[in-house]
Amino acid sequence: MTKSAMKLAWRNLWRHTQRTLMMIAIVAFGSLVILVLWGFTDGFTASVTQTQTRYNQSDFQIRAAGYAEDPIPANGLTPSQIEEANALLEGVRISAVAPRLETNGLLRSSYGSDGILVRGIDPTDEQRVTKLHNAITQGRFLSGDGEIVLSTRVAESLDIRLGERVVVMAQGGEGTSSMAFRAVGFFSLDIDALDRIAPITLADARALTGWNGLSSVAVKVPPGTSIDRLVASLQETVSAGDAGSLEVADFFTLNPMARIMLQGGTLKLIPLVLMIAAMAGFGVANTTFYSVLERTREFGVMTAVGMTKKMLARVILVESLFVASIGFVIGGTLGYGCLMYLSRYGVDFSRFMQGFGSDLGLPNILYATTSGWYWVIAFSVVVATALAATWYPVRRTNQLEPVSAIREG
Amino acid sequence: MKRLKSIIIGCGLLGLSLSVWAQGATLNAAEILERVNEKWQGDSYHGVLSIEITLAGQSKFHKLEAWTLGEEYALIRILEPEIDLNSGYLELGGELWYYSPAVGSIKLPSLALSDALFGSGPSLSDLSHTTLSDDYETSADVTESGFFLILVPHEDAPVVYGKLELTVSEMFVIQELIYYDQRGELLQTATFSDVILIQDRELASTVTIVDVYGDTTTLRYETAEFDLDLDPSFFDLATFESWGTE
Numbered sequence: 001m002t003k004s005a006m007k008l009a010w011r012n013l014w015r016h017t018q019r020t021l022m023m024i025a026i027v028a029f030g031s032l033v034i035l036v037l038w039g040f041t042d043g044f045t046a047s048v049t050q051t052q053t054r055y056n057q058s059d060f061q062i063r064a065a066g067y068a069e070d071p072i073p074a075n076g077l078t079p080s081q082i083e084e085a086n087a088l089l090e091g092v093r094i095s096a097v098a099p100r101l102e103t104n105g106l107l108r109s110s111y112g113s114d115g116i117l118v119r120g121i122d123p124t125d126e127q128r129v130t131k132l133h134n135a136i137t138q139g140r141f142l143s144g145d146g147e148i149v150l151s152t153r154v155a156e157s158l159d160i161r162l163g164e165r166v167v168v169m170a171q172g173g174e175g176t177s178s179m180a181f182r183a184v185g186f187f188s189l190d191i192d193a194l195d196r197i198a199p200i201t202l203a204d205a206r207a208l209t210g211w212n213g214l215s216s217v218a219v220k221v222p223p224g225t226s227i228d229r230l231v232a233s234l235q236e237t238v239s240a241g242d243a244g245s246l247e248v249a250d251f252f253t254l255n256p257m258a259r260i261m262l263q264g265g266t267l268k269l270i271p272l273v274l275m276i277a278a279m280a281g282f283g284v285a286n287t288t289f290y291s292v293l294e295r296t297r298e299f300g301v302m303t304a305v306g307m308t309k310k311m312l313a314r315v316i317l318v319e320s321l322f323v324a325s326i327g328f329v330i331g332g333t334l335g336y337g338c339l340m341y342l343s344r345y346g347v348d349f350s351r352f353m354q355g356f357g358s359d360l361g362l363p364n365i366l367y368a369t370t371s372g373w374y375w376v377i378a379f380s381v382v383v384a385t386a387l388a389a390t391w392y393p394v395r396r397t398n399q400l401e402p403v404s405a406i407r408e409g
Numbered sequence: 410m411k412r413l414k415s416i417i418i419g420c421g422l423l424g425l426s427l428s429v430w431a432q433g434a435t436l437n438a439a440e441i442l443e444r445v446n447e448k449w450q451g452d453s454y455h456g457v458l459s460i461e462i463t464l465a466g467q468s469k470f471h472k473l474e475a476w477t478l479g480e481e482y483a484l485i486r487i488l489e490p491e492i493d494l495n496s497g498y499l500e501l502g503g504e505l506w507y508y509s510p511a512v513g514s515i516k517l518p519s520l521a522l523s524d525a526l527f528g529s530g531p532s533l534s535d536l537s538h539t540t541l542s543d544d545y546e547t548s549a550d551v552t553e554s555g556f557f558l559i560l561v562p563h564e565d566a567p568v569v570y571g572k573l574e575l576t577v578s579e580m581f582v583i584q585e586l587i588y589y590d591q592r593g594e595l596l597q598t599a600t601f602s603d604v605i606l607i608q609d610r611e612l613a614s615t616v617t618i619v620d621v622y623g624d625t626t627t628l629r630y631e632t633a634e635f636d637l638d639l640d641p642s643f644f645d646l647a648t649f650e651s652w653g654t655e
Contacts, residue, residue, distance in 0.1 A: 108569050110569045110571070110588075110590035110596055111590070146565065164591050165564075165568075165569065165591060166569065167567045167568065167569050169567075176503050178567035179567055180564075180566055180567045180568070
């Protein structure tokens with residue numbers, strides 16, 4: 001019975017090639033858009049968070065409570081708070097910890113000056129929590145006092161070459177202080193906001209700022225660890241009063257703007273996906289409905305010669321299922337191909353990002369992500385929509401009276 | 410007679426040269442710089458200056474009244490352009506304040522001291538004491554008209570230049586200051602001219618700075634008084650408020 005329904009449905013479909021191709025195209029387009037949209041939104045979130053955590057922030061940070069309100073060294077971690085932070089991390093499953101002391105400063109070369117974020121680090125520890133050293137395109141990473149690493153963009157804008165002396169000015173404990181550094185390496189990242197980072201040694205940062213503490217402790221966790229759960233548990237310990245003057249800051253705490261833009265990004269997409277699905281569904285429903293109307297006489301004859309209404313409804317349903325499946329295979333393949341391309345080469349938004357993206361810490365090149373789940377989601381949405389869209393035409397077929405149908409047709 | 414006159418002049422010139430040579434022989438570069446600094450800065454100063462800046466063919470003109478006391482205190486009152494009249498800057502130790510009659514006083518980050526003055530080539534600190542500080546390895550040669558000094562920054566000195574060349578008259582007035590980058594390429598030339606005598610102090614009343622791009626900054630001392638009895642309490646935010654009411 002089902003086999004006959006499938007055979008009939010298949011034949012019916014190709015009796016009206018143009019109409020069938022149109023329905024397939026609608027479903028294919030819907031599938032493609034859903035897949036690309038989903039993969040690109042996930043990719044956008046991943047591009048931003050991964051670049052920031054990999055090259056800038058690490059997985060999470062411990063800093064003094066209230067530091068974010070006025071991020072100057074004097075509001076950072078005092079030596080006793082550093083001990084508290086170390087105690088807080090004792091026994092916790094982490095892979096590396098790196099101390100940091102940051103301050104805003106002015107970088108001067110013979111050709112001008114520019115604002116930078118001076119980051120005092122321990123070069124060895126820092127390489128365990130971030131991979132900025134892997135982004136060096138000229139020279140080498142920081143190894144000792146008196147050295148500075150700059151972004152290629154800053155170096156180019158101030159015409160600084162490797163080995164040249166630059167002067168960093170910053171607000172110290174007693175007014176402005178200046179120190180000379182040798183530029184030993186230049187790094188390139190695709191987030192403009194990170195171009196301002198200028199690593200120097202922790203000892204130099206302490207001499208420059210006159211602050212003996214730290215701004216933060218950057219923490220890296222082993223792969224597979226749930227950062228959200230770990231941060232929540234540490235924050236709970238902090239709130240319980242064991243280390244009340246500390247704050248455990250995850251990615252979104254460190255990037256408040258990103259929180260607004262990215263948090264729940266994929267969930268926010270659901271209404272949009274439903275709209276696209278509805279659009280594809282109406283397309284299928286519309287075409288199916290007209291195909292049913294066109295074939296009223298034919299259906300009348302079929303029921304008159306003994307075909308049950310149930311069988312007729314099944315044929316129409318199978319027709320929709322065929323259209324949805326073929327459309328999905330075409331659209332899904334094209335969409336997944338697009339995602340694979342976008343995950344490898346990305347889309348260059350550098351001209352657009354110069355306008356506003358750099359302030360939000362967005363990368364210039366955004367990549368899509370690929371996942372088998374996108375197929376499942378897109379297929380479920382498309383098939384469910386196609387079947388739901390067939391409900392009305394099927395209902396109409398069920399109400400057909402053979403004699404009047406033959407007469408009407 | 411004519412021959413005798415020539416001999417007298419010749420002896421005079423020789424005597425002057427020998428005197429300069431003797432001074433040069435006894436003074437090292439650091440001492441020459443110290444003498445230059447005394448002429449250039451003094452303990453205290455009050456005067457009216459004009460600054461004309463030409464950037465990419467566009468000119469801007471500013472007229473200022475300035476007071477300084479040592480290296481700690483400085484007060485600048487803007488006289489022109491009209492729109493900025495009675496605005497000013499106050500430097501108190503490491504702190505810098507900006508005043509506008511419409512807005513009031515705003516504390517600026519002291520890093521602003523390193524910003525280009527009114528968008529000119531050199532910074533405020535370039536124009537004051539930074540370039541003549543102790544951050545350089547110095548060498549001096551005696552020339553026919555004075556001294557020629559070469560200043561090379563110490564390895565760890567917070568100086569962005571590669572080398573400075575300083576021409577100083579025998580009266581310890583700077584004539585020319587040439588800035589080079591760390592690749593030995595010319596950055597900018599400051600020419601000091603129109604020497605005037607104020608309170609027994611020779612002062613180059615015009616300083617013209619030309620950078621490699623052809624942009625120029627011309628600073629003129631229209632009036633100048635040195636070694637005044639200025640009270641540190643004069644360098645106060647309240648002084649800003651009194652402008653325009655006197």
